[in-house]
Amino acid sequence: MKSISLILTLIIIFIGLSITLGLTNIFVTELYSSTNSHFATIAFYAADSGIEEALWQDRQGIGLNDLDIGSGTLDNGSAYSYSVVGDSPNRKVVSNGIYQNTTRGVEVSY
Numbered sequence: 001m002k003s004i005s006l007i008l009t010l011i012i013i014f015i016g017l018s019i020t021l022g023l024t025n026i027f028v029t030e031l032y033s034s035t036n037s038h039f040a041t042i043a044f045y046a047a048d049s050g051i052e053e054a055l056w057q058d059r060q061g062i063g064l065n066d067l068d069i070g071s072g073t074l075d076n077g078s079a080y081s082y083s084v085v086g087d088s089p090n091r092k093v094v095s096n097g098i099y100q101n102t103t104r105g106v107e108v109s110y
Helices: 002-059
Strands: 069-073 079-085 092-099 102-109
Touching: 002 069, 002 079, 002 092, 002 102
Parallel strands: none
Antiparallel strands: 069 079, 079 092, 092 102
16 A cells, blocks of 8 residues: 555656646746847837938938948947938838847838
8 A cells, every 4th residue: 555655646746746847838938938029129119210210311301322321229228220222212221120139120111
């Protein structure tokens, strides 16, 4: 009887440990995914800032030339770089935002 009790106890401990490790893996993966999603959102808004700067320069009369390149760093530590291809009315502005090794891009044609 003692050996059956020991085996049953070990099986219950093994099942409990398996469930605990499985749930821990799920929680860690979700936490990592949530953090990356946050970084991606900040990188996207940095890329959007690059587009806004290029459009602002164009509207201020500074003008944008074919193959113009600009960049900047924002207060939250994110950065952007943009490039301009073509002339109006077929101009394309491509901007990339970077935050914590996460990159997102935005492209606008006008």
